[in-house]
Amino acid sequence: MTRRDQWLLWLFLAPTLLLMGVFLYYPMIGTVWESLHQSSFISPDPEFVGAQIYSRVLDDPDFGTILANSLVWTVGVVALQNVLGFAAAMLLNQGLPMQGVLRALVLMPFILPGVVTAILWRFMYDPQLGLVNSLMIRTGLVEDSAAWLADPGTAMAAVIFVAVWKGFPFSMLIYLAALQNVDESQLEAATLDGAGPVRKLFDVVLPAIRHVVLVNIVLTLILTFNYFDIVWVLTRGGPQDSTHIFPTKIYETGFGQFQFGEAATYGVMSILVLAVLVALYVIVERGTSRRRPEA
Amino acid sequence: MTHTRRTRAAIVAGQILLAAFVLLPFFWMFSVSLKPPSEPFAIPARLWPEDPTLSNYVTAFRPEFRTYFLNSLIVSAASVTICVTLALLAAYAFSRGALIALTALMGMVVLAQMFPHSAIIIPIYKMMRSADLLDTKIALIIAYVSVTLPVAIWMLRGFLVKLPVALEEAAAIDGAHPLRLFWEIVVPLARPGIIATAVYVLIVTWQEFLFALSFTSSKAERTLPVGLNDFIGQYGIRYGELMASSVMVSAPVIAVFFFLQRYFVAGLTAGAVKG
Numbered sequence: 001m002t003r004r005d006q007w008l009l010w011l012f013l014a015p016t017l018l019l020m021g022v023f024l025y026y027p028m029i030g031t032v033w034e035s036l037h038q039s040s041f042i043s044p045d046p047e048f049v050g051a052q053i054y055s056r057v058l059d060d061p062d063f064g065t066i067l068a069n070s071l072v073w074t075v076g077v078v079a080l081q082n083v084l085g086f087a088a089a090m091l092l093n094q095g096l097p098m099q100g101v102l103r104a105l106v107l108m109p110f111i112l113p114g115v116v117t118a119i120l121w122r123f124m125y126d127p128q129l130g131l132v133n134s135l136m137i138r139t140g141l142v143e144d145s146a147a148w149l150a151d152p153g154t155a156m157a158a159v160i161f162v163a164v165w166k167g168f169p170f171s172m173l174i175y176l177a178a179l180q181n182v183d184e185s186q187l188e189a190a191t192l193d194g195a196g197p198v199r200k201l202f203d204v205v206l207p208a209i210r211h212v213v214l215v216n217i218v219l220t221l222i223l224t225f226n227y228f229d230i231v232w233v234l235t236r237g238g239p240q241d242s243t244h245i246f247p248t249k250i251y252e253t254g255f256g257q258f259q260f261g262e263a264a265t266y267g268v269m270s271i272l273v274l275a276v277l278v279a280l281y282v283i284v285e286r287g288t289s290r291r292r293p294e295a
Numbered sequence: 296m297t298h299t300r301r302t303r304a305a306i307v308a309g310q311i312l313l314a315a316f317v318l319l320p321f322f323w324m325f326s327v328s329l330k331p332p333s334e335p336f337a338i339p340a341r342l343w344p345e346d347p348t349l350s351n352y353v354t355a356f357r358p359e360f361r362t363y364f365l366n367s368l369i370v371s372a373a374s375v376t377i378c379v380t381l382a383l384l385a386a387y388a389f390s391r392g393a394l395i396a397l398t399a400l401m402g403m404v405v406l407a408q409m410f411p412h413s414a415i416i417i418p419i420y421k422m423m424r425s426a427d428l429l430d431t432k433i434a435l436i437i438a439y440v441s442v443t444l445p446v447a448i449w450m451l452r453g454f455l456v457k458l459p460v461a462l463e464e465a466a467a468i469d470g471a472h473p474l475r476l477f478w479e480i481v482v483p484l485a486r487p488g489i490i491a492t493a494v495y496v497l498i499v500t501w502q503e504f505l506f507a508l509s510f511t512s513s514k515a516e517r518t519l520p521v522g523l524n525d526f527i528g529q530y531g532i533r534y535g536e537l538m539a540s541s542v543m544v545s546a547p548v549i550a551v552f553f554f555l556q557r558y559f560v561a562g563l564t565a566g567a568v569k570g
Contacts, residue, residue, distance in 0.1 A: 005473045006392075008473050008474070009388045009391070009392045009394075010388075012384040012385060012387055012388040013384070013385050013388045013389075013400070015381050015384070015385075016381050016382070016384070016385035016444060016448065017400070019381070019437075019440060019441045019444060020403070020404070020407055020441065020444060020445070022422075022441075023419060023422075023437065023438065023441035023442075024407045024410055024415065024441055024442070024445075025403075025407065026418065027415035027416075027417075027418035027419050027422075028410055028414070028415055030415075030417070030418025030421075031414055031415060031417060031418055033418075034417055034418065087309075088313055091306060091309045091310050091313055092310065092313075094298065094306050096303070096306060096307065096310070098310075102310060102313075102314060104553065104556055105314060105317065105318060106313060106314070106317050107552075107556070107560075108317060108318075108321060108549065109317060109320075111498060111545075111548055111549055111552045112321075112545055112549070113501060113502030113519075113520060113544060113545060113548065114502050114504060114520070115502065115504055115519075115520040115521075115523050115524055115544075116502075116520075116523065116541045116544055116545050119523060119524075119527060119537060119541055120320055120323075120324050120538070120541060121320070122527070123323075123324075123327070123534055123537070123538070124320055124323065126534075129534065131319070131320075131323050165316075165317075165320070169317075173560060173563065173564060174563075174564055176564075177560075177564035197302075222409050225411070226411040226412065226413065228412070228413060228504065228505045229502070229504035229505065229520070232504070233504075233524055233527070246411075246413065247411065247412075247413035247505070250413040250414065250416075251413060251416075251505065251508075251509070254416070254417050254420075254509075255420075255508075255509050260417050260421075263417055264414075264417055267411070267413060267414035267415075267417070268414070270411060270413070270414055271410075271411060271414055274409075274411070
């Protein structure tokens with residue numbers, strides 16, 4: 001584009017800037033504003049209350065539960081999803097027949113709508129009719145059918161499992177693309193040096209895709225932390241709040257009880273927690289890469 | 296890569312296990328959707344119905360379902376068209392302009408894709424309420440275009456920066472109007488990127504649940520994910536119908552994905568891998 005066409009450039013950008021300004025950046029600031037104002041269903045006019053709602057939310061034992069659940073949920077899903085995604089990428093990158101078909105089939109959970117996924121797995125977990133119990137009893141893993149989603153001790157694990165099932169194909173996709181950039185000649189050289197598959201993995205493959213692993217983990221961290229549909233449809237945050245995470249709590253408080261101030265406060269807190277999580281991960285990652293310089 | 300017989304067998308076994316892990320729930324969903332209501336699926340369940348029938352599909356395709364389906368179709372089609380058009384224009388500006396302000400704005404685009412929907416939904420809800428747009432498809436379309444724009448711009452920009460500028464420069468020297476140049480040279484060349492982005496927006500909007508649940512209240516305006524969620528309460532025990540509905544909700548996106556997955560996979564991975 002020439003200098004003369006500069007106006008055109010801004011014309012092209014105008015609708016996007018307008019929409020993003022009004023419906024992404026303004027609401028971001030609006031949420032902070034909401035968190036400082038009290039309103040309710042009975043008295044809908046917001047009134048400035050300063051940090052009052054924050055101190056109320058932070059004093060509420062619910063907040064600790066939500067925070068702990070969110071951390072378990074996020075770390076669990078991200079770790080399992082990336083390990084499984086990487087393993088699947090390795091398995092489907094060996095040049096064996098049927099590889100292309102398998103890659104496409106394995107991506108299917110990623111396309112399956114979230115609400116469908118949740119309904120399907122509610123059924124899979126059903127104590128009487130579900131396939132999970134039926135398979136576990138037949139293979140002798142459990143003796144009696146269990147209500148995985150109704151027991152506060154197992155609900156979180158059951159929900160994490162579903163999210164990993166749906167999410168790992170996305171990680172696999174990114175890792176598969178990254179594996180295409182691993183230098184074949186370096187792998188061959190390592191083989192000639194007598195390196196086994198494990199050493200090749202840690203000394204050649206992982207250093208070569210290190211950057212992608214970082215991007216992938218940060219990406220899945222953000223997506224997982226903000227997950228709503230699967231958790232809501234599977235458990236509504238229950239039983240006994242054992243699967244309540246920030247997004248389900250915000251929805252319940254905001255649209256179930258119409259306490260916008262509380263919901264917005266949880267929203268602001270969730271952004272802060274997410275920012276800390278991402279920053280922590282990036283710092284730790286940087287730290288380990290400095291200790292172990294790339295070959 | 297070459298493998299010894301034993302590692303080859305181990306890899307194939309791993310692949311079979313992976314395929315089973317992924318496909319078993321799909322198979323189960325499909326199988327139960329074909330079971331007549333008379334056939335029990337309690338433990339020990341038969342994996343495939345003795346007497347497969349489409350009767351669950353006929354029952355599940357009730358008037359409400361048709362309304363939800365049509366609503367989803369309208370909302371997704373409008374969101375895909377508007378979002379991809381706006382994102383293409385913006386991505387073109389971002390990939391061809393050389394102003395420092397643009398770099399800062401692109402940073403704001405990347406930052407915006409991290410905004411949690413649950414954290415920005417209340418102010419958006421209030422705006423829609425003031426504009427009297429609650430419980431309309433327009434509210435959903437506006438929200439969907441806004442939240443999918445950042446990733447769409449990012450995907451398309453990654454695509455456009457790789458296109459050779461020489462063609463555009465030659466056409467510009469020949470005196471082609473910049474708008475004609477954009478329409479006749481850039482858009483056709485960017486086709487694979489446009490398709491990939493459209494598939495992404497479709498996948499996101501077809502399944503979007505939080506905004507649809509919060510913004511719509513009447514059966515006339517609800518989309519499929521919310522409608523399906525309502526069915527759990529209403530027809531909870533009738534799993535055959537629920538699974539038939541689920542198959543009908545998923546089939547369109549899965550079909551589109553299989554036709555266009557080449558484009559989608561290339562478009563999605565380009566940015567993340569290149570960084």
